[in-house]
Amino acid sequence: MLTRFKTYTTQEKVTRCAILALAVVLLVLPLFVTNSYRLYFFSMIGVYIIAASGLDVLVGMSGQMSFGHIAFLAYGGYISVLLSNYTGIPVIICMIIAAFASAGIGMVIAVPCAKLRAQFLVLATIAFSFFTYQLICNLHFLNPYRGLYTEHMVLFGLDLNSDYRYTYYFSFALVAIVLVLKSLLSKSKAGRAMMAVRDNSRSADGMGINVRHYKVLAFAISAFLCGFAGAYMAHLTGFIVSDSFVQPLSFNFVLMIIFGGTNTVFGPVIGAFMYQLLNELLASAQAWRSVLYGVIVLIFIAFLPGGCVAGLRRAGRGLAKLIDKNQAGKETARNDKS
Amino acid sequence: MALLEIKDLHYFYGNVHALKGVSLHVEQGEIVTLIGSNGAGKTTLLRTISGLNPAKGIRGEVLFDGKPITGAKGHNITGMGLAQVLEGRHIFPKLTVLENIQMGAYLRKDKAEIARQTEELFELFPRLKERERSLGGTLSGGEQEMLAIARAMISNPKLLLLDEPSMGLAPLVIHEIFAAIRKLRENGTTILLVEQNSKVALSTADRGYVLQTGEIVMEDTSENLAKDPEVKKAYLGG
Numbered sequence: 001m002l003t004r005f006k007t008y009t010t011q012e013k014v015t016r017c018a019i020l021a022l023a024v025v026l027l028v029l030p031l032f033v034t035n036s037y038r039l040y041f042f043s044m045i046g047v048y049i050i051a052a053s054g055l056d057v058l059v060g061m062s063g064q065m066s067f068g069h070i071a072f073l074a075y076g077g078y079i080s081v082l083l084s085n086y087t088g089i090p091v092i093i094c095m096i097i098a099a100f101a102s103a104g105i106g107m108v109i110a111v112p113c114a115k116l117r118a119q120f121l122v123l124a125t126i127a128f129s130f131f132t133y134q135l136i137c138n139l140h141f142l143n144p145y146r147g148l149y150t151e152h153m154v155l156f157g158l159d160l161n162s163d164y165r166y167t168y169y170f171s172f173a174l175v176a177i178v179l180v181l182k183s184l185l186s187k188s189k190a191g192r193a194m195m196a197v198r199d200n201s202r203s204a205d206g207m208g209i210n211v212r213h214y215k216v217l218a219f220a221i222s223a224f225l226c227g228f229a230g231a232y233m234a235h236l237t238g239f240i241v242s243d244s245f246v247q248p249l250s251f252n253f254v255l256m257i258i259f260g261g262t263n264t265v266f267g268p269v270i271g272a273f274m275y276q277l278l279n280e281l282l283a284s285a286q287a288w289r290s291v292l293y294g295v296i297v298l299i300f301i302a303f304l305p306g307g308c309v310a311g312l313r314r315a316g317r318g319l320a321k322l323i324d325k326n327q328a329g330k331e332t333a334r335n336d337k338s
Numbered sequence: 339m340a341l342l343e344i345k346d347l348h349y350f351y352g353n354v355h356a357l358k359g360v361s362l363h364v365e366q367g368e369i370v371t372l373i374g375s376n377g378a379g380k381t382t383l384l385r386t387i388s389g390l391n392p393a394k395g396i397r398g399e400v401l402f403d404g405k406p407i408t409g410a411k412g413h414n415i416t417g418m419g420l421a422q423v424l425e426g427r428h429i430f431p432k433l434t435v436l437e438n439i440q441m442g443a444y445l446r447k448d449k450a451e452i453a454r455q456t457e458e459l460f461e462l463f464p465r466l467k468e469r470e471r472s473l474g475g476t477l478s479g480g481e482q483e484m485l486a487i488a489r490a491m492i493s494n495p496k497l498l499l500l501d502e503p504s505m506g507l508a509p510l511v512i513h514e515i516f517a518a519i520r521k522l523r524e525n526g527t528t529i530l531l532v533e534q535n536s537k538v539a540l541s542t543a544d545r546g547y548v549l550q551t552g553e554i555v556m557e558d559t560s561e562n563l564a565k566d567p568e569v570k571k572a573y574l575g576g
Contacts, residue, residue, distance in 0.1 A: 189444075196430055196441050203428040205390065208416035208445040208493065 011320035018316070019266075026172060030165045039164035040236075045276050046171025047233045050178050052256040052268035054225025057182070059254075060263030061191060062218035063198025064113070065122050067250050068129030069226050074136060074245035076102040076227030077234035082142075084151040084235075091153045095231040102227020103220045110219030114212050129247040136242045147241030150234050167236055174232070175269070178225065183265045185221070194218050195263070258300060261307025270308045339404055341366045341497055341528050342387070347398035349379070349386050356382045358552040359398070364497065364530050369523050371531045371539040371560065373573055374549035380532040381425055383549070384499050387530075388422040389415040403496065417445050421495035425502045427486040431475030435466055435485055438474050442489035452492065459488040462518050480511035487518065497528045504535045516542050536573040540564045548573075 030039060055069050080098035084091045113124050137144045152161040153170070160166040185191045193214050196204040201211050234240040252275060260271025278296070282289040304311050340363040349357040357379050364370045374380050385391045387400055393409035400408045407415055421442075430438050439459065443452045460467035463484040469477060477485060483503055490498060500519070504512045516538055523529055533539035540546055540560040548556040548569060556563065563569050 192437075192441065193444065195433070196444075199430045199432055200428050202390065202424065203430065204441075205412040206388070206416060206422055206424065206428075207441050207489075208413050210411075210413045 010324050011317055014316045014320050014323070018312075030168055036164045039168045041276070041280070043164060043167040043171045043236055044233070045272050046175050047229050047236065048253075048256060048272035048276065049175050049269050050232070051226050051229035052253050052260070052272050053178050053182055054222040054229065055253045056222075056257050056262060056264075056268050057185070057194075057225070058218050058222035059257060060267070061186065061198065062194040062215060064215060064218065065118070065254075066125040066222075067122050067254065068125035068127070068132075068247060069222070069253055070245050070247060070250040071129040071132035072102050072106060072223045072226035073230030073233065074132050075105050075223075076230030077240050077245075078136065078142060079227075080231035081148055081150045081234050081240050085148070091151050091235055092155060095153075095228060095235065098231040099224050099228035102230070103224035106223025106227075107216055107220045109223075110216040113219065114215035126247060126250075129245075129250055133242065133245055133247060136245065142242070144242035147239050150238055150240055152238075153235045161235070161238060179265050179269070186263070186265070190214065190217065255297065257307070258297070259307055261309030264307070264309045267307050267309045270312075274308065340364060340401075341403060342530065343401040344383075344387070345399045345401070347383070347386065347396070347400065349382055349391065350395040350397070351382075352395075356552055357386065360549070360552070360554055362547055362554060362557070364528060367523070367526065367528055368545065369519070369529045369531060369543040371533055371543035371546045372549055373533060373536040373539055373546060373563075373569075375573070376534075377551070378549040379552040380549055381501055384422060384501050384530070384532055388412060388420060388499055390422070416493060419494070419496040420499065421490035421493050421497075422499040423483075423486045423490045423501060423503065425505065427479075427482045429474040429477075429482050429485050429489065431473065433474055434471050435474060435477070436470050438485055438489050439466075439492050442492040445493060455492055455494075459491060462521060463488060480507050480515065483507065483511075483515055484518070487515070487522075491522065491527070495527065497530065498522065500529060500531045502532060502534060504533060504538060512538060536569070537564075540574075 029042070033039060033042075051069070051073060054072075055066065058064050058066055058069075076095075076098045079101045080091070080094045083089055083094040083097060087094075089097075109128055113121055116124055136142055142148065152159050153167075154160065155170070158166065160170050186195075193204065193209045194217070196207065196209055197211050197214050205211050233244075256271030256275045257268055258271070259274045260267030260269065278293070282292055285292060300307070306313075342364040344360060344362050347357055347360045348355070360379075360383060362370075362372075372380050372383065382391065386396060387402075387407075389407070389410050389412035396409050398408070399406060402415075402418060402420055405418075407418065407420075430441060433441065436456070439456055440452070446452055460470075465481055466484055466488060469481065474482070474485060487498075487500070487503070503515055503519070507515070512535065519529060519531070520542060531539055531543060540563055543560045546558065546560050546563045547554050548563070556566070556569065558566070564574070
C-alpha cells in the first residue's frame with residue numbers, strides 16, 4: 001500500500017516536470033524561431049487547442065458526439081468581426097461577446113439535441129453545420145465568397161497583429177487560461193455530473209442529477225470555447241471567409257481529440273500539435289496525404305485508443321517506477337555501509 | 339400515515355397495460371417485499387414510483403410522506419428522500435468505489451457528515467473499504483451490488499427501493515447482502531424490496547405482496563405468505 005502511494009507521488013512529480021519543461025520550451029521558442037510564418041503557425045495551434053478543448057468538454061466529459069463544431073467557430077468569428085467592424089468596440093471585448101453569443105446558440109441547439117442519441121445526434125450536428133455554412137453564403141453583407149477584413153487585436157495599447165511574436169504569447173496565455181479552467185471544471189460538481197451522465201445517465205438521474213440540464217450545459221461550454229476560438233482565428237488571420245467553415249473541417253477537431261486522448265486536459269494540446277505538424281509534414285505528399293492520414297488514424301484506434309496522453313501516462317508511470325527503484329537501491333546501499 | 343401509499347396505480351407502455359390498479363402501502367420502519375414471476379410488473383412498479391418511467395403512461399396516485407409524487411421527474415424525487423437501487427446495479431464503471439459513493443451524495447452539501455456516513459457504510463460492507471480505490475467496473479457482481487446499495491444510502495433516503503439485489507449472485511453473497519439489508523432497517527431505513535428469490539425475500543421482510551400480471555393477488559405477513567400453499571407451489575418450489 002505504502003509503496004503504491006509513493007509511486008503515485010513520483011509519477012505526479014514526473015508529470016509536473018514534463019509539463020513545466022514543455023511550458024519553458026514554448027516560452028523561449030520565439031527567441032530561436034524568428035520566421036514569422038512559423039510563429040503564425042504556432043499561434044494558430046492555440047486556436048485549435050482552444051477549439052479542441054471545447055469539443056472535448058462535449059465529447060470526453062459529457063459523452064455527446066458532434067461532427068459540426070466548425071459552425072460554432074463560424075458564429076464566433078462572424079459575430080466578433082461584425083461587432084468590431086461596425087461598432088468600434090475593442091476587439092478583445094468583441095471576441096468575448098462573440099463567445100457568449102456562440103454559447104447561447106449552442107444552448108438553443110442543445111435543447112433538441114440533448115434528447116438525441118448516438119448516430120441521430122451526430123446527424124443533427126452535421127445538419128446544423130451545413131445549415132450554418134449555407135446561411136453565411138446567403139448573407140451578402142458578409143461578402144461570403146471574397147471575405148471580410150478584420151480589425152487588429154489591441155491589448156493595453158499593444159497591437160498584437162503587428163508582430164506574430166505577440167500573437168504567439170497571446171495564444172500561449174489564452175491556452176493556459178483555458179487549460180486551467182478546464183481542469184477545474186473536471187474536478188467540479190458540474191464536471192463530475194457530466195461524467196456521470198456520460199457513464200450512465202439512468203444512474204445519474206437516480207443520484208438527483210438533472211441529465212438534460214447538464215447535457216445542455218456541456219453544449220454551451222463547448223460552444224463558448226469554439227466560438228472564442230473562431231473569433232480569435234478571424235482576428236489572427238486578419239480575414240474571414242465562408243470557406244473556412246465548411247462542415248468537413250469539423251472532423252479535424254474530432255481527429256485532434258482522438259490523437260491526444262479524450263477527457264484529458266492535455267489531450268487536445270498534444271492532438272492539435274500533432275495534427276498541425278502532420279499537416280505540414282504531409283503537405284509534400286499531396287494526393288497521398290489523405291491515405292496516410294487514414295492509416296495513422298487506424299493505427300491510433302488499434303494501438304492507442306486512449307490517445308497520446310494514455311501512452312505518455314504509461315511512459316510516465318514506467319519512469320516513476322525506475323526512479324523509485326533507483327532511490328530504494330541507493331537507500332539500501334547507504335544502510336549497508338552504516 | 340404510511341410513508342409510501344399507492345392508490346389504484348395503472349401503467350401503460352403504449353397499448354400494453356402493465357399495471358392494472360395496484361394499491362399498496364409501506365409503513366415507516368418496515369421491510370415490505372413484492373414477489374412475482376417474470377413480467378408480473380415488479381420493476382415497472384418500482385420505476386413508476388421513482389419517476390424513471392415516462393409520466394404519460396401513469397394513471398392513479400403515488401403518495402410519498404403524504405405528498406403526491408405521481409409523474410414527478412426522477413432527479414427531483416431523489417431529493418425528497420427516496421432512493422432506488424436499479425436492477426443490474428448500474429454503477430459508474432469508470433469512477434472509483436469512493437467516487438461512486440460520493441456521486442450518491444450529489445445533492446448533499448455537508449462534507450463532514452458525508453465522510454462520517456461513508457465510513458459507516460464501509461463498516462457495513464468491509465469489502466468495499468478494501469477496494470476503495472478500485473474502479474467500479476472491476477468489482478465482482480456482489481461487490482457491485484453492495485456499492486449500488488451504499489451509493490443509494492449515502493443520499494440519506496427515508497425509503498430505499500431495491501430491485502432484485504440477488505440477481506446473478508452466489509448464495510453466500512446473497513446471504514451477506516440480505517444481512518446488510520436487515521441492518522439498514524435496524525438503523526431506521528424503510529425498504530421496499532422487489533425479488534425473484536422469494537424464499538430469501540420472505541425471510542427478510544415483515545410483509546409481502548404477490549404481484550401477478552400487473553395485479554396484486556395476495557397481501558399478508560411474510561410468515562403467512564411463506565406458509566401459504568399456493569405461494570409455496572408457485573414461488574417457493576413446492
